[in-house]
Amino acid sequence: MPALLEVSGISCRYPSERSAVVGASFQLDHGMLACLLGPSGCGKTTVLRAIAGFRRLDTGAIYLNGERIADTRGGLPPERRGLGMVFQEHALFPHLNVEDNITAGLRAHSAAVRRDIARDMLARLGLAGMERRYPHELSGGQQQRVALARALAPRPRLLLMDEPFSSLDFDLREKLRQEVRDLLKDIGAACLLVTHDQQDAFTFGERVGVMRRGAIVQWDTAYRIYHRPATRFVADFIGEGVLLDGVVESGDAVKTELATLRGEIDPQFAPGDAVQVLLRPDDIVHDDAGPRFAKIKKRAFRGENYLYTLALPSGREILSLVPSHHNHAVGEDLGIKLEIDHLVLFSAASQ
C-alpha cells in the first residue's frame, strides 16, 4: 500500500520571500500524527499550503495515496484534494452559525445526515447544544474546537493544522492538544501539524520533521529528535544543552575535560578525531558524593527543578537539571555524575 502522503523534493519560492521551501521530502503513513517543527520563516507553513494546493511547486511532486496531486505543471485544485485544514486564527465563517460552519464541507449529504454529523462532532468535542451559536459568541478554545469539527466532518484522509494551538493560553493548549490527539486516533485520520513549539511537537507528533531554511533536516520520532539529533542545528534548536570539545579515544570512548565518556560511537569517527559531544542538562545528574565537582555560576528556578549553569576549570560551561529541593548557592561547588546512554557527537571540523 502506498504511503498516505508523499512529499517528494518540493520547492516553492518567490524572489522576495523569506519562507521558501527548498527540496523538502517526507512520507506520512495512514493514521499517523506528524509535526513539522522549525523556527519562524523556515518554510513549514509553505509546505502545508503546497500540500493543500494553495502554492504552486517549482520542483518536485506531491502524492496522496499514490496518486500524484501536484507537480510543477500545477495540480488538483484545493477543493478536490479531500483534505481538512485548521488555522491558527480559527477562520470560522462569521456569518454562519456553528452547525452551518461544521456542515460547510458536507454537500453530498441530506440535511438530516448533515445535522447528525454536526451533532456527533459537537458531542465528541464537548460542545453539545452550541449548534445555534455564532462564532463571535464562542471563546477561543471553543472556536478552535468548532474549526476542528468543521475540518473533520467530511472525514478527510488527512488533516492539516497550521499552528492550531498558538493563539490559546497554556492550560487550554495542553488540554486541547490531548483532545485533538484522542479524536484523531479515534476516527483514524492522519494529521500533519505545523508548529514552532517543541511541546506541541513532542506531545502530539508520532513523527517530527525539523525544518531549517526550507529543508527538512531530520524526520524522525520525537525521542530520537531529542536524543539523537542529526545535525548541530537540531541539537541546538531542540531542548537545551551544550557542546563540549573532546577527542575520540576508541570505538566506545571519548575523552573530554569533564570525563572520559563511554557509549556507542558512530562509526564515521575514528580514534584521534576531534569532536564535540552534546550534553543535555538531564545527562548531568547531581550527586553530593561526586565523583566530579563544578562551580555554580548561575541558577534558574523552574519550579520542580533548578537549571544550574556550572563552570569547568577551563571556563567552559555545562548545564545540569537538578530537583529543586537541592538548593545550592551560586559560587558553591556542586557534585555531579554523568548518566549518558548514547553519545551524540559532531565533528569539530564541520563547525
Next chain:
Amino acid sequence: MTLAHRAAAMLEPWRLGAFAAAAMTLLPVAAILLLALFPAQNIWPHLLATTLPSYITNTLLLMLGVGAATLVTGVATAHLVTAYEFPFRKHLEWLLLLPLAVPAYVIAYLYTDLLEFAGPAQRGLRALFGWQLARDYWFPEVRSMGGAVALMGLVLYPYVYLMTRASLLEQSARLLDAGRLTGRGPLAVFFFVSLPAARPAVAVGVALALMETLNDFGTVDFFAVHTLTAGLYDVWLNMGNLGGGAQIAATMLSFTLLLISLEYFGRRRRRFYQSAGRFAGRERLQLRGRKAAGAFLACALPVIFGFALPAALLLGHAAANFEESWTRDFRRSAFNSLWASALAALACVALAVVVGYARRMHGNAPLALAARAASLGYAVPGAVLAVGVLIPFAAFDNALNAFLRARFDVNAGLLLSGSGFAVVFAYVIRFLAVSVGSVESSWSKVSESMDMAARTLGHGAWQTLRRFHLPLIRGGALAAALLVFVDCMKELPATLILRPFNFETLATQVYYFASDELIGQSALGALCIVLAGLAPVVMLSRAISGGGLGRAE
C-alpha cells in the same frame, strides 16, 4: 514552469477579468494620446499661438486658488475640531462634511442668482443705502475667476478636512506632549509637530479637491472662466475639431498625472507618519469666551455658506416653482439619471469584485498593477474621459455601419456612441476606483485562512466567492454601490458630451435651465441631486461619530 503553462495560468478567468477592467480604463487615455499625436487636421500650432496659453494660465490660476482655499479651510477646521473643545464641536465635526453633497455647478447657479446686480442681495443693499446704479457702489462680481475659486473652495474643502482630521487623530498624544516639552505652546506645537506629520494626508486631500476642480465644467462654463475644460468643449463641440479636442485633453492629462503623483506620494509617505500601535486618545483643550466663539464661527461659516444657505435657497426655489418644474421632461430626466446611475453602480461593484478576487487568489505584481490601472479613472476629468470614450466608440460604430451597409445594405445607426451605453461606460470608468477601494478595504478584513478553509472543504473558486465572501463583503459592496450611484447622479461634463440626442439626466437638465437663467426651474433637479448626495455624506458622518474613521482612512 514552462511558457505554455504560464500562458495558461494567465488565461484563468478571474485574472483575465481583472486585466480586462484595467484595459477598459486605459482605453480612453490611449485613444486620446493616439489622436492627439496623429490628428486628422493639426491645429496644435494654431492652438498654441492663440487660446491654449490662456486656457492653461486660467486652469493653473483656478487650481492655485482652489488649492489654497481648500487647504486653509480644510486644515484649519480639522485642527479646531481635533485639538479644541468648544460649543457644538461634536456636531460641527460631521456637519463640516455636508458641503460635499452640493455639486459646484449648483452652488454657482445659486450664488449668482443671489449676488448678481438684479439679485436680492444687491437689491437689498441699494434699497438700504439709496444707491441707483452699479457705479454708485462696489460689489464683487460673482461670475469671475475669484467667484469660481471661492465657490469651488466652499464645496471641495471637505476632502482636505476629512483626510487631515483622520491624520491628526492618528497622531499619538505622546508625540504632542513631547512637542510641548520643547517649550512650545499648543499652536506652535501644531505647526511644529502635528502639521508636518499630517502633511502627506493634507496633500492627498488637496490632490482630490484639485482633481474635482479640473473635472468641473458647469461652474467655469457658467462663469465664463476659460479653463482647459471650457476650451475642450469649445474646440470639440463648437468648432468640431476632434484632433484639437484630443490635444487639449492630452494637455489636461498631464495635469492629471501631476495630481495622481501628488496623491500617490502623499499616500506612500503617510505610512511613515502613522503612529505605530494603538491610538493614544488625546485630550482636547477647552476653549472659553471669545476664543470659543471664534472657533465655533470658523467651523460654522463653511457649513452655512457651503451647505445651509444653498440648501435653503434650493428649497425655496423648488417650492416656488414646483408646478412648472414637475413636468414629464423632468420625470424622464430623473428616470434616465436613475437607471444610468444604477447600471453603472452595479457594473462598478461587479468589476471591483472581479478585480479584488483575482488579486486575492493570485496576489502578485501584475495584478496589483492592473488594480491600480483600473482605478485611474477617478483622476481623469470627465470631459477628457468622454472624448476618450467617444473616439474609439465612434470609430467602431462607423466601421460597423460601413460593413453592414456594404454587406447587407442596412443601417444600424450609432450602436455604441449614439446610445446610453457610452454614458454608462464612462461612468463606470470614472468611478471604478470608488468601488474598487471600498470593496478591497472590506475584503482586507477577511483573513486569507477563510479562503483556504472554504477551498479545503470542497468549494470551488466561484462557490467560495458566492457562499463565503459575498456575505462578508456585502457591507462594503453596498457602500460602494451607493457612492458610485450618487457620483453618477451628479456627473455633468462627461454626460454632456456622451448623451444621445434627446437624452437628459437631472444634471444636464439643471445645467440647461441654469444656462438659460431659469434658476427657478432648475432648482427641483438640483435639489434631488443634493438630496441623493447627502446619502454618502451621512454614511461618512456616521463613521466619524462612531469613531470608525478616526483610525482608518
